[in-house]
Amino acid sequence: MQFFTPTPTLVGLRRSLKAVGKFARELFSRPPTAAGTLTVLFFLFLAVFGPQIAPYPDPNFQKNPSQEAPTLNLREFRLGDYPFGTDRLGRDVFSRVILGTRSIFRAAGLGTLIAVIVGTFVGLFIGYQGAWVDEIVGRIIDAILAIPALLLALVIIGIIRNLNFEPNSWQSEVADNAVLIVIAIVYAPIVARVVRSATLEIKSRQFVEAAQIRGESPLYIIFREIFPSVIPALVVEGALRFSYAIFLVASLGFLGFGARPPSPDWGLMVSENRGGLYALTPWALEYPAGAIALLVIGVNLMSDGIKRTVQKSG
Amino acid sequence: MGRFMARRLAFFLVTLWMTSVMIFLLVRVLPGDVARVILGRDASETQVEAKREELGLNDPLFVQYFTWITDFVRGDWGESFAFRGQDIRELVTQRLVNSARLGLISMLIAIPVSITLGVIAGLTEGKLPDNLISVFSLSVVSLPEFVTGLFLINTVALKWADNPIAEKIGWFPSSSAVRADASFRDALPSLWLPAIAATLVLLAYIARLTRAGVIEEKKSEYVRTAVLKGLPYPVVIFKHILRNALLPTVTVIAISTGWLISGLVVIEFVFGYPGLGSLLITAIERRDLPMIQAVVMVTVSVILIANFVADLLYAALNPRITLN
Numbered sequence: 001m002q003f004f005t006p007t008p009t010l011v012g013l014r015r016s017l018k019a020v021g022k023f024a025r026e027l028f029s030r031p032p033t034a035a036g037t038l039t040v041l042f043f044l045f046l047a048v049f050g051p052q053i054a055p056y057p058d059p060n061f062q063k064n065p066s067q068e069a070p071t072l073n074l075r076e077f078r079l080g081d082y083p084f085g086t087d088r089l090g091r092d093v094f095s096r097v098i099l100g101t102r103s104i105f106r107a108a109g110l111g112t113l114i115a116v117i118v119g120t121f122v123g124l125f126i127g128y129q130g131a132w133v134d135e136i137v138g139r140i141i142d143a144i145l146a147i148p149a150l151l152l153a154l155v156i157i158g159i160i161r162n163l164n165f166e167p168n169s170w171q172s173e174v175a176d177n178a179v180l181i182v183i184a185i186v187y188a189p190i191v192a193r194v195v196r197s198a199t200l201e202i203k204s205r206q207f208v209e210a211a212q213i214r215g216e217s218p219l220y221i222i223f224r225e226i227f228p229s230v231i232p233a234l235v236v237e238g239a240l241r242f243s244y245a246i247f248l249v250a251s252l253g254f255l256g257f258g259a260r261p262p263s264p265d266w267g268l269m270v271s272e273n274r275g276g277l278y279a280l281t282p283w284a285l286e287y288p289a290g291a292i293a294l295l296v297i298g299v300n301l302m303s304d305g306i307k308r309t310v311q312k313s314g
Numbered sequence: 315m316g317r318f319m320a321r322r323l324a325f326f327l328v329t330l331w332m333t334s335v336m337i338f339l340l341v342r343v344l345p346g347d348v349a350r351v352i353l354g355r356d357a358s359e360t361q362v363e364a365k366r367e368e369l370g371l372n373d374p375l376f377v378q379y380f381t382w383i384t385d386f387v388r389g390d391w392g393e394s395f396a397f398r399g400q401d402i403r404e405l406v407t408q409r410l411v412n413s414a415r416l417g418l419i420s421m422l423i424a425i426p427v428s429i430t431l432g433v434i435a436g437l438t439e440g441k442l443p444d445n446l447i448s449v450f451s452l453s454v455v456s457l458p459e460f461v462t463g464l465f466l467i468n469t470v471a472l473k474w475a476d477n478p479i480a481e482k483i484g485w486f487p488s489s490s491a492v493r494a495d496a497s498f499r500d501a502l503p504s505l506w507l508p509a510i511a512a513t514l515v516l517l518a519y520i521a522r523l524t525r526a527g528v529i530e531e532k533k534s535e536y537v538r539t540a541v542l543k544g545l546p547y548p549v550v551i552f553k554h555i556l557r558n559a560l561l562p563t564v565t566v567i568a569i570s571t572g573w574l575i576s577g578l579v580v581i582e583f584v585f586g587y588p589g590l591g592s593l594l595i596t597a598i599e600r601r602d603l604p605m606i607q608a609v610v611m612v613t614v615s616v617i618l619i620a621n622f623v624a625d626l627l628y629a630a631l632n633p634r635i636t637l638n
Contacts, residue, residue, distance in 0.1 A: 139328065143329055143335070144336060146614050147333065148576040159340070247458055267460075274464055296457070297456040
């Protein structure tokens with residue numbers, strides 16, 4: 001008899017760790033995917049450690065606001081100076097771009113995560129249940145998806161914002177996180193639809209039938225038998241949603257429906273520095289716009305690579 | 315074909331109806347007092363109560379919905395709060411026409427260009443032209459509309475002293491803020507730049523799909539037969555490959571109206587063009603609830619009609635669909 005028998009969960013854990021490792025190795029074997037993933041990781045790093053890295057951790061720091069003319073100091077790239085210049089209010093663009101990563105990752109990343117979790121539950125449930133539940137929820141999802149994501153987001157945020165709440169109440173919390181919540185609302189139905197069709201396909205396989213005959217409960221079948229097979233489709237969809245979410249958060253910020261001034265939000269920075277003053281401080285617009293483009297390209301390359309890897313192994 | 319059409323029509327109507335319920339609930343039921351929102355913070359309690367009564371907000375919800383939707387179908391869309399006293403329907407149709415002009419011009423540019431790019435990429439799969447086109451369309455798709463829009467304004471349109479490009483081609487105005495009732499001919503010069511920005515939204519989607527279609531058809535048996543039969547390459551491309559490869563493209567063009575409309579919201583805002591998108595943003599900013607409902611309803615109807623037409627077109631071009 002053995003002294004140590006690995007428990008089933010430990011074996012499962014090790015096996016999934018191995019799968020993740022293999023997945024990561026394959027992901028990094030294609031140069032474009034590797035570049036995209038590294039870009040995303042770089043921005044993620046900035047999002048986590050931004051306040052420690054930025055030369056001016058206070059995004060609204062103004063050095064002698066009254067005297068300071070906008071400056072661009074690229075020739076002498078010294079940290080602690082203004083490598084990306086200052087905007088018209090004398091704020092350091094370099095610091096603000098770094099600090100802005102956190103808000104975009106928070107809204108797009110967390111929003112997508114919530115959308116994926118909610119969408120998975122709904123999709124698994126209606127896919128497995130089928131019949132009239134599927135029919136009704138499916139129609140509701142169709143109706144939501146008929147409204148373009150940006151329009152839906154604008155309307156919801158506009159309405160939430162126009163309501164007056166007591167400060168520090170839960171409603172004002174909701175209003176402050178409107179973008180994050182909207183991302184979740186807009187993308188959960190799409191995820192649900194993808195998971196639903198994957199579930200429909202897996203439901204008819206024999207191992208599910210076997211579990212049904214064994215008399216397992218529906219919950220057990222949904223989460224232990226069907227869910228693992230849905231994961232590949234879910235990973236692909238999640239990555240795709242994340243790239244759309246970043247796009248959407250940036251657009252909302254630009255339109256004035258995202259973070260409020262003076263937050264260092266990329267879309268907001270672009271819209272604050274456009275117009276007649278552009279000729280004065282073009283760099284204050286170019287760097288946040290460039291950061292948005294770089295992050296979206298990175299996420300696109302990464303999600304494209306994830307899709308390829310999943311399709312190859314699955 | 316008749317049964318197929320009837321089924322699609324039923325689907326279209328059911329979705330439209332459900333969306334109208336959704337829009338209604340979204341605007342009316344989200345926590346908060348609509349009358350208070352309209353009148354602002356300073357209004358007294360009696361004023362708010364009078365407004366509630368006037369708007370029928372004290373009625374049961376399904377009565378409110380029924381009143382709204384019957385009026386809407388009859389063409390009585392009410393008066394705007396924000397644009398004092400103006401008839402919402404007039405305003406919305408005028409802006410819809412403006413947006414449609416912009417959308418049509420961008421489609422007219424986008425479709426030939428993207429199909430050409432897609433066919434070239436598909437025929438040279440894995441080679442240099444294909445890779446170049448892939449990189450181009452990926453970067454175009456990655457740039458938000460406001461970034462490309464501002465880029466165009468600042469490189470092509472703004473005539474600064476030290477901007478040689480803008481000086482050479484000085485005929486693009488940097489703002490498209492024409493009068494909302496401008497005729498097509500008056501509006502045309504200021505349409506080109508926003509149309510190019512909107513084109514970039516569509517380009518990558520259509521090109522990518524065309525490429526996939528061409529690659530798939532290239533591998534098919536009948537194309538191999540045609541090549542082995544000794545038909546000239548152009549004949550094989552145009553008569554055999556493209557006929558089938560462009561089938562899904564037709565659908566995606568119709569379906570991409572949704573993306574185009576989202577893109578137009580941002581582009582109209584950037585260029586100050588008086589379209590449906592900029593109307594929606596104004597309506598939301600000024601808390602004009604009936605206007606918001608009307609704009610979203612019209613937009614959704616346009617998208618659903620486009621999808622419906624896409625289904626019919628696809629079925630007409632590909633009889634195999636209706637047989638199943």
